[in-house]
Amino acid sequence: MNKRFEAYNYPDATGHFGQYGGTFVAETLQAALLELNLEYAKAQADPAFIAEFQRELKHYVGRPSPIYHAKRLSDELGGAQIYLKREDLNHTGAHKINNTIGQALLARRMGKPRVIAETGAGQHGVASATVAARYGLECVVYMGIDDVRRQAQNVYRMKLLGATVMPVESGSRTLKDALNEAMRDWVTNVESTFYIIGTVAGPHPYPMMVRDFNSVVGKECVVQMPEMIGRQPDAVLACVGGGSNAMGIFFDYIPHDTVRLIGCEAGGEGVETGKHSASLTAGTPGVLHGNRTYLLQDVNGQIIDTHSVSAGLDYPGVGPEHAWLKDSGRAEYVAVNDDEALAAFHRLCRTEGIIPALESSHAVAQAMKMAPAMSKDQVLLVNLSGRGDKDMATVAERSGLQFFCRPSCQAAAESR
Amino acid sequence: MTGTSRIDAAFARLQTEKRKALIPFITVGDPALAVTVPLMHEMVRAGVDVIELGVPFSDPMADGPVIQRASERAVKQGVGLRDVLACVAEFRQRNTTTPIVLMGYANPIERMGLDVFADAAVVAGVDGVLVVDYPPEESAALLAAMDSRGIATIYLLSPTSSPARIKLVSEAARGYVYYVSLKGVTGAGNIDTEEVGRKIAEIKTQIKIPVGVGFGIRDGMTAKLISNAADAVVIGSRIVQEIESAPPEKVVENVGKLVASFRFAMDA
Numbered sequence: 001m002n003k004r005f006e007a008y009n010y011p012d013a014t015g016h017f018g019q020y021g022g023t024f025v026a027e028t029l030q031a032a033l034l035e036l037n038l039e040y041a042k043a044q045a046d047p048a049f050i051a052e053f054q055r056e057l058k059h060y061v062g063r064p065s066p067i068y069h070a071k072r073l074s075d076e077l078g079g080a081q082i083y084l085k086r087e088d089l090n091h092t093g094a095h096k097i098n099n100t101i102g103q104a105l106l107a108r109r110m111g112k113p114r115v116i117a118e119t120g121a122g123q124h125g126v127a128s129a130t131v132a133a134r135y136g137l138e139c140v141v142y143m144g145i146d147d148v149r150r151q152a153q154n155v156y157r158m159k160l161l162g163a164t165v166m167p168v169e170s171g172s173r174t175l176k177d178a179l180n181e182a183m184r185d186w187v188t189n190v191e192s193t194f195y196i197i198g199t200v201a202g203p204h205p206y207p208m209m210v211r212d213f214n215s216v217v218g219k220e221c222v223v224q225m226p227e228m229i230g231r232q233p234d235a236v237l238a239c240v241g242g243g244s245n246a247m248g249i250f251f252d253y254i255p256h257d258t259v260r261l262i263g264c265e266a267g268g269e270g271v272e273t274g275k276h277s278a279s280l281t282a283g284t285p286g287v288l289h290g291n292r293t294y295l296l297q298d299v300n301g302q303i304i305d306t307h308s309v310s311a312g313l314d315y316p317g318v319g320p321e322h323a324w325l326k327d328s329g330r331a332e333y334v335a336v337n338d339d340e341a342l343a344a345f346h347r348l349c350r351t352e353g354i355i356p357a358l359e360s361s362h363a364v365a366q367a368m369k370m371a372p373a374m375s376k377d378q379v380l381l382v383n384l385s386g387r388g389d390k391d392m393a394t395v396a397e398r399s400g401l402q403f404f405c406r407p408s409c410q411a412a413a414e415s416r
Numbered sequence: 417m418t419g420t421s422r423i424d425a426a427f428a429r430l431q432t433e434k435r436k437a438l439i440p441f442i443t444v445g446d447p448a449l450a451v452t453v454p455l456m457h458e459m460v461r462a463g464v465d466v467i468e469l470g471v472p473f474s475d476p477m478a479d480g481p482v483i484q485r486a487s488e489r490a491v492k493q494g495v496g497l498r499d500v501l502a503c504v505a506e507f508r509q510r511n512t513t514t515p516i517v518l519m520g521y522a523n524p525i526e527r528m529g530l531d532v533f534a535d536a537a538v539v540a541g542v543d544g545v546l547v548v549d550y551p552p553e554e555s556a557a558l559l560a561a562m563d564s565r566g567i568a569t570i571y572l573l574s575p576t577s578s579p580a581r582i583k584l585v586s587e588a589a590r591g592y593v594y595y596v597s598l599k600g601v602t603g604a605g606n607i608d609t610e611e612v613g614r615k616i617a618e619i620k621t622q623i624k625i626p627v628g629v630g631f632g633i634r635d636g637m638t639a640k641l642i643s644n645a646a647d648a649v650v651i652g653s654r655i656v657q658e659i660e661s662a663p664p665e666k667v668v669e670n671v672g673k674l675v676a677s678f679r680f681a682m683d684a
Binding site: 014022023024025026027028030031032170171176177180183184187188189190284285286287288289290292295297299300301302303304 | 473476480521523527553554571572576578
């Protein structure tokens, strides 16, 4: 074990990961964050809370999720063995539910009858609406109006689950603006409302709390891998937008210094084109959404529009712990382009019978890139963070097919 | 006179005149960069005591829809922190007494670099800086940079601020403290003037510099009621709304009239 990381104990008491993280929010929210901090610390120290969380993960989510040896894919590539952590098999189809259960239990414990959430692709919105239904909480989900149009199916799922979806028309009308709007709601309704942030970003304690709730993923892997192959993998790969599934699987591997940690950002149409969401690869440090981290910004410090084929990675910032892991050298971050992710998506469908989320396809693509150059006894563990059912329309459209018509293309067809 | 001392002088003069400060907020570059300095001079003519200039930012998390739209209009025209400083410098050619406070978010300042910004702010003639997402815990570097150059770092307090937080702010705050009069974002409604009065009395047991009140003050009568308890009244969204709705050629005139009406009500 590497001494430097064996006693890894971030964030510090003030919520910082080195120079990153922190509590960069207006005074109006400071009291709420302080309350959340205290209540979260109490809950973590309460065996009854932990036991309930674990019971829910087992019986409601279906944990532990299995690890699957993608043998046909590995054989085709002719190099390292690729293993998939099957978060796609969770209830609601992604890792997001781990965190929303934790936060909803906390909301209930704090006596908050109303939860709010922001969402991009809609996965976190669905996961929040799901747990709100499960625990009898009122739920409002903020979603950029462009995303509402692009992800009509998830909007409908949230409505079926009893949530109110609020379209956000400000700014770039996507995930970052939904987050702004959710913060504005929270500051206005702070006494009755718990804000369920969906990724490892936002002001302290969110990056730590969301990581902790998702770290069940890595905890399971650290036990499962030796059972399957007698040792830990050579590398762990995960896609990174805000970075919650990556922190979830990385966290317990941080002290294992022989295990490389590789975060796969959305390279979009190519980092050199400017149309991407690779904040760690191509961004610079700054302050957004309550924390200091790497951001995609212009010379005036304005946050710039991002692009990715996967809405879940389409975010101009990244969790502050990833910024720290990058600077410290413990984790590596690479950009994977849209076309590479799509190719990996199709290949996994056909070689393994698994339809991955477009987000997770970025990590699969990176594994496919690395595997051929490695030996057959080396092992890559990929966090398959979600399933691709939600991406049918996007992939069909990319393939020139239109039978999964979105409202936007329906409107276009009608106007012809 | 510059910086914190220009703010202190303005409040000292108001105290001898037994009047309360009227502080308008406009976003630089809204509706257009060329209108900002004429607007500033017109507001001074109409009787304001300090001017808060909004630095455009793409993600104004603490602002309501009105100021968000102002920020969007300015960002769309490419207006940034450098333009804000240029406006202050231009304003200072004709006015050396009215304090100017920049109000905005941390990221544009961090992008420019704290020391580069601090030096440029002194040269331009900026007197105070209010960074919404820099609470005292996160702004030791800003405070040191501003203190060393004689510029006031201004902090927010809110209805949810505990006595411990009021104390924290009291140690860092220079110039004046900005009390956010309600839970919510800028421009929200339903201000409770009695409640504001009680909270200001509580704040004043710990804060010895002037206390201004803003967020949700939309008419002269409310401004008057608030000014009974506070040292300053900040009018933001109501003015920005006027800028948004006035025909381009009438913006300066209409804002002047609106500001004068607040002045009249507060002095009555």
